[in-house]
Amino acid sequence: MSTQAQPVLEATTAETREISGAEVLLRGLLAEGVDTIFGYPGGAILPIYDALYDFKEELNHVLVRHEQGGIHAGQGYARASGKVGVVFATSGPGATNLITGLADAQIDSTPLVCITGQVFAHLLGSDAFQETDVINITAPVTKWNYQITEASEIPSILAKAFYIARSGRPGPVLIDITKNAQLDKIPFAGYEPCTHIRSYRPAPVVRPQAVTQAADLINQAQRPLVLWGQGVVLGGAEREFQAFIEKSGIPAAWTILGAGVLPADHPLNVGMLGMHGNYGPNVLTNECDVLIAIGMRFDDRVTGRLDKYARQAQVIHLDIDPSEIDKNVATTVAVWGDCKQTLPMLTRQVAERTHPAWRQRFAEFQAEEVDVVIREALFPTSAELTMGEVVQQLNELTQGEAILVTDVGQHQMVTCRYARLNESRRHITSGGLGTMGFALPAAIGAKFGQPARTVVAIIGDGGVQMTIQELGTLMQTGIAVKIIVLNNQFLGMVRQWQELFSARRYSFVDIQSPDYVTVARGYRIEGQSVTDRAALGPALQAMLAHPGSYMLEVMVAQEQNIFPMVPQGCSVSEIRLK
Amino acid sequence: MERQEYNITAYTENHIGLLNRIAIIFSRRKINIESLNTSPSEIEGIHRFNIVITETEEVVRKICRHIEKQVEVLKVYYNTNDEVIWQEMALYKVPTDIIAERALVERLLRENGARAVVIRKDYTVFETTGHRQETDNLIRVLEPFGLIEFVRSARIAIIKASDGFHLKLNEFEETQPSDEVIENEYLNDRDGVFAM
Numbered sequence: 001m002s003t004q005a006q007p008v009l010e011a012t013t014a015e016t017r018e019i020s021g022a023e024v025l026l027r028g029l030l031a032e033g034v035d036t037i038f039g040y041p042g043g044a045i046l047p048i049y050d051a052l053y054d055f056k057e058e059l060n061h062v063l064v065r066h067e068q069g070g071i072h073a074g075q076g077y078a079r080a081s082g083k084v085g086v087v088f089a090t091s092g093p094g095a096t097n098l099i100t101g102l103a104d105a106q107i108d109s110t111p112l113v114c115i116t117g118q119v120f121a122h123l124l125g126s127d128a129f130q131e132t133d134v135i136n137i138t139a140p141v142t143k144w145n146y147q148i149t150e151a152s153e154i155p156s157i158l159a160k161a162f163y164i165a166r167s168g169r170p171g172p173v174l175i176d177i178t179k180n181a182q183l184d185k186i187p188f189a190g191y192e193p194c195t196h197i198r199s200y201r202p203a204p205v206v207r208p209q210a211v212t213q214a215a216d217l218i219n220q221a222q223r224p225l226v227l228w229g230q231g232v233v234l235g236g237a238e239r240e241f242q243a244f245i246e247k248s249g250i251p252a253a254w255t256i257l258g259a260g261v262l263p264a265d266h267p268l269n270v271g272m273l274g275m276h277g278n279y280g281p282n283v284l285t286n287e288c289d290v291l292i293a294i295g296m297r298f299d300d301r302v303t304g305r306l307d308k309y310a311r312q313a314q315v316i317h318l319d320i321d322p323s324e325i326d327k328n329v330a331t332t333v334a335v336w337g338d339c340k341q342t343l344p345m346l347t348r349q350v351a352e353r354t355h356p357a358w359r360q361r362f363a364e365f366q367a368e369e370v371d372v373v374i375r376e377a378l379f380p381t382s383a384e385l386t387m388g389e390v391v392q393q394l395n396e397l398t399q400g401e402a403i404l405v406t407d408v409g410q411h412q413m414v415t416c417r418y419a420r421l422n423e424s425r426r427h428i429t430s431g432g433l434g435t436m437g438f439a440l441p442a443a444i445g446a447k448f449g450q451p452a453r454t455v456v457a458i459i460g461d462g463g464v465q466m467t468i469q470e471l472g473t474l475m476q477t478g479i480a481v482k483i484i485v486l487n488n489q490f491l492g493m494v495r496q497w498q499e500l501f502s503a504r505r506y507s508f509v510d511i512q513s514p515d516y517v518t519v520a521r522g523y524r525i526e527g528q529s530v531t532d533r534a535a536l537g538p539a540l541q542a543m544l545a546h547p548g549s550y551m552l553e554v555m556v557a558q559e560q561n562i563f564p565m566v567p568q569g570c571s572v573s574e575i576r577l578k
Numbered sequence: 579m580e581r582q583e584y585n586i587t588a589y590t591e592n593h594i595g596l597l598n599r600i601a602i603i604f605s606r607r608k609i610n611i612e613s614l615n616t617s618p619s620e621i622e623g624i625h626r627f628n629i630v631i632t633e634t635e636e637v638v639r640k641i642c643r644h645i646e647k648q649v650e651v652l653k654v655y656y657n658t659n660d661e662v663i664w665q666e667m668a669l670y671k672v673p674t675d676i677i678a679e680r681a682l683v684e685r686l687l688r689e690n691g692a693r694a695v696v697i698r699k700d701y702t703v704f705e706t707t708g709h710r711q712e713t714d715n716l717i718r719v720l721e722p723f724g725l726i727e728f729v730r731s732a733r734i735a736i737i738k739a740s741d742g743f744h745l746k747l748n749e750f751e752e753t754q755p756s757d758e759v760i761e762n763e764y765l766n767d768r769d770g771v772f773a774m
Contacts, residue, residue, distance in 0.1 A: 139598055139599050139602060147595075199652045322647075323646070323647050326639075
């Protein structure tokens with residue numbers, strides 16, 4: 001994100017002196033504006049950790065409990081703060097434990113710089129202790145990677161890494177540094193940030209004629225619909241987006257990673273797209289005449305069956321990544337470029353309109369969805385607690401000011417649907433990869449990225465058990481992360497599919513949980529478990545009022561399904577309300 | 579859409595690991611690379627990949643954009659066989675005594691445009707360059723005379739200097755944001771690099 005480049009470069013020592021590669025690395029990190037690192041030491045990264053000992057004041061190193069926790073924390077930090085997340089891991093298993101997080105960051109375009117230690121250069125290829133071919137293993141899941149075998153490469157490669165990670169469509173970068181390169185001393189005159197790589201163009205050049213074509217289409221449209229995604233957030237173009245929507249009067253729907261760009265109560269925000277999205281935007285995708293996609297990639301969870309997706313519509317696609325254009329949905333007009341730049345151009349050329357009749361259609365669908373689904377989800381008449389009412393009560397207590405971090409599954413979809421966000425970067429979740437175990441470590445990272453904000457991790461009973469060891473990180477750092485475990489005693493989303501599509505053949509979805517309150521107490525974290533409605537509100541208040549981290553287990557209905565739902569293989573207009 | 583052979587030409591930095599990054603773009607989609615050649619290009623320090631696959635144009639276009647997305651790749655083109663001049667080289671090892679005894683063989687080699695690269699007492703190595711069909715033909719011709727060893731190189735291809743290419747260039751301009759000149763500024767300002 002060139003627009004979000006951090007304050008870079010001050011560091012230059014007065015005179016050139018010889019320092020170790022490890023120290024060069026740390027000075028480079030400081031020059032890039034890094035203040036927080038999530039990591040785990042080990043043999044091949046020892047020299048860097050030794051150097052870190054002298055940088056305790058400037059660099060806050062967070063010792064995680066597992067490298068996967070480290071990288072998810074880095075992701076949470078990056079997503080909450082808009083800065084580059086930095087992660088340290090050692091060679092071999094340390095590096096391979098990063099893979100899930102790299103894949104997650106790659107598919108969700110999260111800027112990360114991961115530093116892995118590597119065996120001495122002369123041992124490469126010898127099956128040395130904790131040697132693994134990190135560069136080749138991570139090639140498919142990194143935007144860029146590089147193995148440093150000489151200390152002199154460190155400053156320029158680190159500068160390239162940060163530039164690549166944060167510019168254009170952001171993504172994870174991994175640098176593998178052999179132990180000799182960390183140890184060797186080199187003269188260090190200062191750190192030069194990278195601003196240009198000749199083979200790499202972060203953003204394509206904008207074609208004004210494409211913008212004009214797009215504006216013409218929009219101005220002729222009778223039933224236009226905007227779909228926005230995380231590109232608007234990554235481009236820092238929230239205000240530009242809002243200005244465009246408000247002038248053009250076009251109803252706008254969002255992907256889960258785009259949540260919050262328009263506040264939940266904005267009159268032109270017509271809801272969430274996709275498999276468990278809102279009724280109106282899904283059905284009306286197949287009735288609009290012009291579809292304007294902004295910083296989103298037509299993921300299959302958004303489009304449903306592609307050959308029945310928006311066939312009637314002319315499609316305008318604004319994206320910074322040329323490889324996304326025409327990848328899944330053929331466009332009529334492609335507007336390549338950073339939407340921070342293209343949206344104002346478009347706004348200038350579109351007519352002021354209000355589309356009252358068309359917007360009324362969304363309101364009608366919304367009313368039906370409220371009647372059939374939403375009211376009962378948020379204000380249930382049944383005895384059992386619902387996930388929806390937990391989110392609803394949390395909305396009322398936090399007023400959309402907290403950062404919510406979710407895992408993957410039913411609780412995630414419920415939170416996406418019902419969390420009322422005031423702003424972008426308020427809901428952090430694993431979108432493209434669907435990584436269970438993401439939420440707890442990502443929430444820790446988010447708290448470091450936005451220390452002044454309340455961070456609430458909402459996690460299912462399956463996902464929380466995947467990275468529950470990170471309670472140790474909470475204990476040791478003493479930061480406050482509020483954890484809500486929505487326990488339905490099932491792997492709920494898989495169970496829902498087995499119920500709907502496999503005749504209730506519940507195959508290995510009845511997962512058992514430990515006593516979470518006792519587990520938390522073992523980590524010196526307060527907590528409680530609630531099973532009935534009367535206790536829910538006070539428990540949420542106690543959780544939010546508690547000064548430190550808190551574990552709140554909520555026992556919710558065991559067999560509740562998430563609706564609406566676009567069944568796999570169906571068109572978005574075949575969305576089911578029950 | 580019809581599947582056919584496409585020649586992908588990528589101009590890249592000369593970087594360790596880039597070959598793997600490009601190769602996995604194909605293997606991820608379970609597409610077989612039929613031929614792959616890396617070589618220097620007309621620009622010092624810029625590498626050139628020639629890759630041949632059989633696929634539909636849509637698949638090839640998406641793959642090319644993914645290759646171009648790699649940080650160290652400057653520019654990617656794809657062309658049908660008609661749009662390029664292409665050649666493959668092949669080497670054939672045959673027993674010298676048969677060549678010497680039977681004038682017929684020499685004539686066949688001449689007719690197939692082959693030449694001797696090495697002549698030893700025990701064997702002779704011939705070389706021929708051409709299209710797949712031509713190098714294949716010579717295998718069939720030599721097999722009855724005791725072909726000991728055969729090897730064929732990857733394909734190398736030059737994009738034709740034709741109206742067809744200029745039309746293609748225009749198509750690129752349709753879907754790409756900037757005109758080709760700006761896109762290729764980095765190529766040492768050498769005009770006509772892609773116009774041939």
